[in-house]
Amino acid sequence: MGADREGGARRRQGRAVAYVACGAVLLAGCASMPDSGDLSGVDSTPRQDTQVRVFAMPPSEDATPTQLVQGFLEALTSDDPNYEIASQYLTEDAATAWRPKTGTTVLADGPDAFELPRARGREDTGETSFALSGTKIATVDEQQSYAPADGVYESLLHLTQDPKTKQWRIDELPQGVVMGQGDFERNYTSVNKYYFASNTAAGGSGQTAAVADPVYVRERVDPMTQMVRSLLKGPTTWLSPVVRTSFPTGTALKKDVTTLTPDENNKLTVPLNDRAARVGQSRCTEMAAQLLFTLRSLTPSMAEVELESGGKQLCSLTEGAEATAARGATEHVEYLYYVDDKHRLVRMAAAEDGARTPEPVPGALGEGNTQLRSAAVSRDEEMAAGVGVDGGELYVGSLVSGGSLGEPVLRSAGKTADDRLTTPSWDARQDLWVADRNPDDPRLLLLEHGAGEPLPVQTPGLDGRIESVRVAADGVRIALVVAKGDKSSLLIGRIERETKPGEDRPTVTVQELRSATPQLEEVTTVSWAGDGRLVVVGREQDRVQTVRYVQVDGSTPEGPAPAALTGVKEIAATEDDRVPLVAYSEDGIVRLQSGAQWQKVAADGTAPVYPG
Incomplete structure (x- = not known):
């Protein structure tokens, strides 16, 4: 529990003592706590410098029940690593039983707390209870995995008074912590830890794909050590069926290691227990790659990781992580593609400083004989x-001069273009995904290597019609825009493949679809924009259209949103954030370069895409 990420620190004046980390400068003085009356919410506190650390105050000897509850809720929002100060507000037995790290509940504002009335004639029994309530917006579980949530939060705190000291303490409370969104954003930061795709190869080259597994760690409580421990414990439950780790089962930090700190050259030495002592060089390199990807998500300047076990060096890794596994954020993108006013597929340099003159792609799709x-x-x-101009046929061809196109690899029987095929998407195995929106036979389909008989993809739990399909570079996650009635939402699913004995083709299933934009009533278009991030165009209820970034877990990433743009119909991004964001809007094809405003690329183009 606790009182009420994009950066800044928060503090409710008078409830905690805050110090600037670099100078130990005492901030505003503490105000006195109320000694009676109900508690209003422990509100979100204003954003301040990210270097400000918040330290809890222990309970005073004469604290009233109201003051005790207020102080306890505030203590939970501090940077106390093990909640030792918060535990001082509890009885000895309650402190022993309490497990604050089992999870965090995030409320829109800090929890409202009020003392429940005591029965007449029992006002002086030395016991009282407080009800906590609020509007729930998210949870972070014991694995540090974030999930959007909604509904009412309600819980109870029971207090008892020591008959000798007359001091009040909490003796019954729920497990975990609760805090408002403001304090959550100050306390926690989202970081990707990395595992390897267990059933896919990136780029069709045979290279393993690295998969981002986002978790939230406490930003000023030794996040580097937190991330290493989290990585060693294994992937989160949602992702675990489709990824693997190279760390042997039971691998952990060496018993006496409490904190990890890089040296002056940004090299981090990680001492492991004996479970890792006998790994071979190849496996050790994979372990180091997982660590280097993970730590660079937290600290981009991390230069080297060295692993130790059994008193000896196992291996070290500097710049070779990309040779061990492919990440979408490190893949080189040569061109931006779109459909021009002649319904041909054209391309232009993807780089910000590249040539802006479009040219038809080599091969049949650039010739214009088949309109797209x-x-x-x-x-x-x-x-x-390419999908034909009426949405009814799907063609596949090589981007080589003189290449032929042939017959469509798929046809839709939908009555209108909007009831036919979606824009397709290529995965890391070079397989092609597309949805048929025919109301009489809606299907998600997979064409292995872009050819052959389409393979129906199972989508258990899907409620609505698929309007857009985007597969992540890692090949194990898929983003679907799903419409139901007059609403559309963004769902993220896990791709599972299983080839049963005696069968030549796999069974492909998209499992555990979950919302990444619960606050949006209408999602227009989406594209992957990072290893664990997407860019989404949508609209909240009764509001104007917005362009925003979202994390794959449904949280909001740190950093600024893209510049405003009106009338967006399609958007394109890559996992490499150095490549400009591109959109098709009422102004035609436009792109957003780093630190600039949207600029027109082509007045008559539509359907911009990057590879994937």
């Missing part, structure tokens, strides 16, 4: 798929 509505380009930029 939308297209997708494979991640190696050697193949492309």
